[in-house]
Amino acid sequence: MFLHHSTAVTIMLSEKSIRSLLGDLGLFSDTEQIRFLVLHTSVAPAGRVVYFAFSGREEQPRWVVKSRHCQAIGYNLLAEGQALDRITERLAGTSLVQALPRVLFAGEYDHSVVLVETYRHGTQHLPGRVASERESTRRYLRQAASWLSTFQTHTRLPGVPSAEIAARLSQSLDQFAAYYPLLEFERVYLAHMAQDIQELSSHIHLCAVHGDFAFNNVRVNGRDLSVFDWEFYSDSGLCAVDPAFWAGALTCFWLGLPATDLMEGPRHDAELRAGWDILQTHFLLPYAATVGMPTSTLEKAVPFGLVTAAMKQLLAYGFHSTGDEIARLMFRFLARQSTLLATAS
Amino acid sequence: MREVTQEIELVCPACRGNVVASGQAIHCPACCRSWPVQHGVPLFAENALYWGELEQARMCELNAMARQDGWSKAVDVFAGHLKDYITSEHRVDWIPLVGLSPSWRVLDMGAGWGGNAFPLCRHVEQVVAVESVPERTEFLSIRKEQEAARNLQVICASVHSLPLPENSFDLIILNGFLEWAAISKQGRPREIQKEVLARVRHLLRDQGCVYIGIENRFGINMLLGDNDHSNMKYTSLMPRFMASLVMRLGSSTQHFHVQAIERSYRTYTYSYWGYLKLLHEAGYRSIEIRGALSYNMPTVMYCLDHAHGFRHYLRDITPRSAKGRIVRSIGLAAGFPAFLKLLSPCFCITARQ
Numbered sequence: 001m002f003l004h005h006s007t008a009v010t011i012m013l014s015e016k017s018i019r020s021l022l023g024d025l026g027l028f029s030d031t032e033q034i035r036f037l038v039l040h041t042s043v044a045p046a047g048r049v050v051y052f053a054f055s056g057r058e059e060q061p062r063w064v065v066k067s068r069h070c071q072a073i074g075y076n077l078l079a080e081g082q083a084l085d086r087i088t089e090r091l092a093g094t095s096l097v098q099a100l101p102r103v104l105f106a107g108e109y110d111h112s113v114v115l116v117e118t119y120r121h122g123t124q125h126l127p128g129r130v131a132s133e134r135e136s137t138r139r140y141l142r143q144a145a146s147w148l149s150t151f152q153t154h155t156r157l158p159g160v161p162s163a164e165i166a167a168r169l170s171q172s173l174d175q176f177a178a179y180y181p182l183l184e185f186e187r188v189y190l191a192h193m194a195q196d197i198q199e200l201s202s203h204i205h206l207c208a209v210h211g212d213f214a215f216n217n218v219r220v221n222g223r224d225l226s227v228f229d230w231e232f233y234s235d236s237g238l239c240a241v242d243p244a245f246w247a248g249a250l251t252c253f254w255l256g257l258p259a260t261d262l263m264e265g266p267r268h269d270a271e272l273r274a275g276w277d278i279l280q281t282h283f284l285l286p287y288a289a290t291v292g293m294p295t296s297t298l299e300k301a302v303p304f305g306l307v308t309a310a311m312k313q314l315l316a317y318g319f320h321s322t323g324d325e326i327a328r329l330m331f332r333f334l335a336r337q338s339t340l341l342a343t344a345s
Numbered sequence: 346m347r348e349v350t351q352e353i354e355l356v357c358p359a360c361r362g363n364v365v366a367s368g369q370a371i372h373c374p375a376c377c378r379s380w381p382v383q384h385g386v387p388l389f390a391e392n393a394l395y396w397g398e399l400e401q402a403r404m405c406e407l408n409a410m411a412r413q414d415g416w417s418k419a420v421d422v423f424a425g426h427l428k429d430y431i432t433s434e435h436r437v438d439w440i441p442l443v444g445l446s447p448s449w450r451v452l453d454m455g456a457g458w459g460g461n462a463f464p465l466c467r468h469v470e471q472v473v474a475v476e477s478v479p480e481r482t483e484f485l486s487i488r489k490e491q492e493a494a495r496n497l498q499v500i501c502a503s504v505h506s507l508p509l510p511e512n513s514f515d516l517i518i519l520n521g522f523l524e525w526a527a528i529s530k531q532g533r534p535r536e537i538q539k540e541v542l543a544r545v546r547h548l549l550r551d552q553g554c555v556y557i558g559i560e561n562r563f564g565i566n567m568l569l570g571d572n573d574h575s576n577m578k579y580t581s582l583m584p585r586f587m588a589s590l591v592m593r594l595g596s597s598t599q600h601f602h603v604q605a606i607e608r609s610y611r612t613y614t615y616s617y618w619g620y621l622k623l624l625h626e627a628g629y630r631s632i633e634i635r636g637a638l639s640y641n642m643p644t645v646m647y648c649l650d651h652a653h654g655f656r657h658y659l660r661d662i663t664p665r666s667a668k669g670r671i672v673r674s675i676g677l678a679a680g681f682p683a684f685l686k687l688l689s690p691c692f693c694i695t696a697r698q
Contacts, residue, residue, distance in 0.1 A: 013441065013444075014440075014441050014442070014443065014444025014445075015441050015442060015444070016444050017444060018441075035648040035650070035651040035653075035654055036646075036647075036648060036654065037645075037646075037647050037648070037654035037655065037657055037658055038441055038645070038646040038647070039644065039645055039658065040435060040438040040643075040644040040645075041644075049438075049441060051441075052654065052657060054651060054653060054654055057651065057653070058653065059653045060653070060657070061654075061657060123660050123661065124660070124661040
């Protein structure tokens with residue numbers, strides 16, 4: 001099931017094709033006036049091209065066009081289109097719909113899979129380094145926690161038997177242990193987590209999951225948050241996935257991971273702990289309070305969220321990418337911290 | 346990798362007649378000249394000067410190891426710092442500008458380590474990689490064999506005497522090439538570059554396109570002290586005679602290992618307007634110039650007549666280096682397309698006949 005870089009079929013639409021698609025969709029009357037900002041994210045085969053289409057001299061892009069390098073995962077874009085339709089329907093009547101891009105086209109064009117969606121105004125808040133935390137960052141974290149908890153409240157699945165949740169948790173651990181080469185202390189940590197499954201399963205819930213909820217998939221426009229990149233969305237998933245992944249992605253960004261070696265030693269420990277403390281205070285705890293999750297449950301649920309997020313992204317792509325790497329690194333950090341605490345005590 | 350039906354038929358660089366292959370050599374029946382073939386690569390470049398990121402001796406060691414233990418391992422050992430440059434798929438992120446067709450034949454001039462040529466093999470019918478340094482074509486040939494890139498043809502030749510027939514290519518790539526075109530030939534660098542562009546134009550098919558990835562002479566990175574091709578700071582910003590004088594008088598830390606015909610400033614780059622003029626004079630039409638932070642890995646490309654696109658990108662990034670933060674601030678403050686054209690670090694240029 002894993003794709004090898006050199007065997008991945010690569011595709012890339014040209015600007016000319018995108019121009020013509022936008023014209024065919026009737027989104028621009030004069031396609032010659034379209035100006036593009038072209039961004040390539042990640043490396044092949046996960047690589048993606050995002051075209052921000054501006055009209056004439058307008059300051060904000062009107063449309064966002066996404067295409068994948070690799071045809072095999074290009075179809076994830078179709079899944080994203082369908083996911084957005086479903087979630088829009090599910091959140092109809094709530095203010096959360098305002099946070100979602102509207103899909104104009106999701107399908108094949110010029111032999112490539114393409115997704116065209118509206119551009120949601122706002123800026124990406126990139127909260128610098130841990131040491132330079134400011135009030136704006138704290139406010140941003142609380143804003144994200146509030147959005148996520150409201151989203152989960154609206155999409156919570158009632159009446160799911162705890163046995164079903166326990167089975168899911170157990171499956172995540174098994175898959176994680178099977179796919180990743182784990183260090184000894186991570187195996188010990190996983191064994192401890194397994195012991196918590198029964199207790200945890202009666203305290204956590206299933207709900208809709210974004211699957212890639214991170215600062216780079218969120219834009220802030222005053223008090224409004226818009227959330228995009230829904231290709232890993234699922235209608236029913238573990239509630240801890242999104243908060244855990246958010247915290248993990250932000251910590252990795254602060255530390256320059258995965259380029260930096262987390263296991264380098266004590267050099268990162270202080271910074272990691274400081275960052276994690278900020279995230280706990282301004283993101284995880286407010287989130288837990290709103291969804292009604294006790295703090296002790298949250299602490300146990302987060303590593304399960306990371307393990308599930310890693311597997312979700314890994315299985316969706318069929319190869320390792322930055323997303324699953326982030327979740328795996330954060331899991332390693334938590335496992336290591338737990339080991340250090342156990343040793344100290 | 347795709348299968349190739351037939352390799353391109355080569356012509357004599359001197360008389361332009363068809364050449365024939367016999368054993369380990371290639372002959373021109375018309376003018377009776379011949380060229381050796383080594384490791385499956387025809388060597389048309391005579392008395393080639395060495396150019397490379399590694400010293401010549403280390404490059405030879407790398408090739409020896411690549412043959413024995415695989416090219417990837419050899420790169421790890423001898424050129425680990427270049428690994429991304431050699432293997433990253435981001436090297437061909439400029440592809441959306443040209444819109445490849447699977448039936449195309451592409452020429453990669455100055456193919457180097459194959460950073461562009463190998464990814465392209467997966468997109469098009471045939472890729473011809475031309476490189477003038479035998480040590481580098483040897484590496485390309487080893488990598489080709491080990492990657493089973495059967496639609497890649499490697500040729501060792503100088504751009505000043507190409508064994509390629511006219512009207513043969515749908516796309517010609519000059520990625521980090523044009524600025525070096527004058528180091529191996531006597532004469533005025535700009536005239537030599539113009540000649541090269543005109544020669545390349547004749548190799549294009551009717552609807553063919555040339556892609557040029559190159560630095561901006563006055564790019565913000567140059568103003569902030571990045572090394573120029575001379576291995577010195579600020580030389581691209583100086584009048585050419587002054588840059589030559591500085592090169593003769595000064596000493597530099599070698600980043601590139603270059604055997605040039607003379608120690609003067611010959612690696613000319615130009616401004617946005619300079620490239621437009623040069624390409625017009627070389628006979629090109631439909632010239633489109635995009636800005637890029639790096640043409641080697643153009644992960645971000647923006648229209649230069651629309652400053653908002655680039656500003657939109659800048660708003661969403663947090664550079665880690667002080668230099669990066671300065672570039673970001675200037676970019677956000679510079680709200681006019683003229684600033685972008687003037688200060689963009691690099692250009693990704695497409696032009697047609």
